[in-house]
Amino acid sequence: MTKAPLFTPVLIAGCVILMLGFAIRASFGVFQIPIAEEFGWLRADFSMAIAIQNLAWGIGQPIFGMLAEKFGDRRAIVVGALMYAAGLVLSSFAVTPLQHQFLEILVGFGIAGTGFGVILAVVGRASAPENRSLALGIATAAGSAGQVFGAPAAEILLGFYAWQTVFVIFAAVILAALFALPFMRAPITATRAELEESLGTVVLRAFRDPSFTLIFVGFFSCGYQLAFVTAHFPAFVTEMCGAIDPRGPLAALGITTTSALGAVSIAVIGMANIVGTITAGWLGKRYSKKYLLAAIYTGRTIAAALFIMLPMTPATVLIFSLSMGALWLATVPLTSGLVAHLYGLRYMGTLYGFVFLSHQLGSFMGVWLGGRMYDLTGDYTLVWWIGVGVGAFSAIVHLPIRENRPALHPA
16 A cells, blocks of 8 residues: 655645745834834833734635635635735835734735635645644654744844835745745545535534534634744843853854844744654644643653743843744644544634634733733743743643544534
């Protein structure tokens, strides 16, 4: 019997779209200080814009999942890319916090149309069952690959161009991702019983399942931690990290300021996460996904607690970035794989979209609260400790999840 290939055209094309889309998304924290300084905005003003972006992404995810399942994956991706590009271009003309915040709704919906919810559903359907968990891990890792160069690229471009011009350049990049679209074709892989069930029936069945509720609630802390770090960590490092030794190895690599270290830290997280997500996908086929998720959240909680308790130095920044990066998006292939396992592939995009909404509610809270508490207290310490608490909570709530698949009830 011929072994099914792991790397299919769908997987490769999905990786390209995710990589470029997430390169842009991961760079927004780099714009925090330049935009706030140009207009004299409070830190909370820009934070609210990114928080709204994350919330719109979460609200848009189940919507784009349903659009993809009703009208086709590729049409949904095209709409998402166009909204993403339009939001970036229009944001380059924003001169007030309200304008910027409003336009981030468009950006957030664009990310939803080109992000995990739609792309992972296509990759999942196109993958053989024995390859599905690992394929989802590889696709998720592609988002991390974008994170590796997204923030540093933004930092470099800001050295030559105004932030408005960089936004326009990024709009062109996301439109270029559509060249991979012809390869995004996947069959509807489902059992007969799954095909006979309507979308509404499947969604209601999931919402009545306590395990789905636990998955939904547990994903909140993932969004809180990731969005807070992405949006605020570069500024946190810029302002709070100890000086870089001008004769040390970082300076030899050209990293001479804490601002550059803040951007590089996001890239380090992305590099470590490439290994982490692929490993999580590989482990997800062999071990209990709920226990792996609990272990990941426990690891994040420990890493964050140790980092905030120790003096911040270039060394602790890099160590934290490596450890957090290894656990960064490792939750995504496991969570999406668990949804597919419990409720089938037919409406995976929509169901994962609803779960991802919880992730983005956490993202909204992490980004907005970070900016708000910074303006009130002058630092991020309290927000950081809240992240430690919600991480521990997520580790606990994953333990009661039932991993055996419930019986189907045809409509």
